[in-house]
Amino acid sequence: MSLKHAILILLESEPGSGYDLFKRFKEGLGYFWNAKHQQVYLELKKLNEAGWLEFEEHAQETRPDKKIYRLTPAGHTELLRWLGEPVQPNKINDALLVKLFGGAHTSLDNLRAEMDRHLAVHRKTLDSLLSIERDYQTLSAERRQALRLPYLTLRRGILGEQAWLAWAEEVAAELER
Amino acid sequence: MSLKHAILILLESEPGSGYDLFKRFKEGLGYFWNAKHQQVYLELKKLNEAGWLEFEEHAQETRPDKKIYRLTPAGHTELLRWLGEPVQPNKINDALLVKLFGGAHTSLDNLRAEMDRHLAVHRKTLDSLLSIERDYQTLSAERRQALRLPYLTLRRGILGEQAWLAWAEEVAAELER
DNA sequence: TGACCCATGTAAGGGGTTACATGATTTG
């Protein structure tokens, strides 16, 4: 899909190592794109072989050496090409819904316990997104202007989680009946 | 993930062929689980080899022959086992958000056009979900009771799409500025 | 006449997860 292009975008705004990127995925884009470190390293290797990235080795004393990756001109061209091309609407594969759909074959207690587990995760996610939003709102007008597009992706996360939680209330009410 | 178990659930409520299942995926579960016909046929083969499904060949005159699959006792046991086990919360990988996140490198017109394309898809999805909901509401009380869990998954689709559309309005407003 | 439905598959390749592998430093 577009892990490749997510990496190009991150490195375009700031060069970094695989480990850096992995952390940025966990923090910045984590709420709409997930990546394991193994996959990040693999993609970096492939992107380098494709000529879209180059790297410099940085020796470190107390830490393992780092490779700092940055875009090549070809990488920059590729990024622009991808941005100009339509992206496929997301397909949804949600195992929780599969389970609910077939829930007649199990107990209500089991379904309630499952919902509770997911509820805890979604509440925590929403809290963390709201806290990022509060931070954003304290930034200067220029910083907010510079981050306005990433901020829209944050809003997507917030509205999405709120909708999930509203749905969970409907489910809880129905499972009580 | 759980295509396997989605198939077990569908066949548990009614035996059918690969083609039947493929259609049921497009209609019934389509808004939360997608599958291509190739993958359905492949999974059926694997589930049969694992001993969870058995099939009978039905010869047809004007149409190609069908294999009608149904659960074996081992398949039923496996389904119950899976339903009793926690499912992983969904991870989200949304290419549209990647594009928006990196949208500073492209034009506003391009972003608006992209949003419009997605808007059309989401509006159409919501319409079709709402029409399924209206059909549900005209059913008898017993039918509605029997379908109450699948109905909850439909509600998830509706609330999710409405949240998406509300977000799209925020994006449109921001891109106009 | 061309598009869509019925009906089933194989093959190649891409994308992702899990397990394995190493090893020093910092924090609680």
Add this chain to the structure above:
DNA sequence: CAAATCATGTAACCCCTTACATGGGTCA
């Protein structure tokens, strides 16, 4: 003293997509 962080990878496996392959029947 244990867990987390820093730092980079390989290998096996699973899941999914795309392309290819076949061929009759129905509908506009």
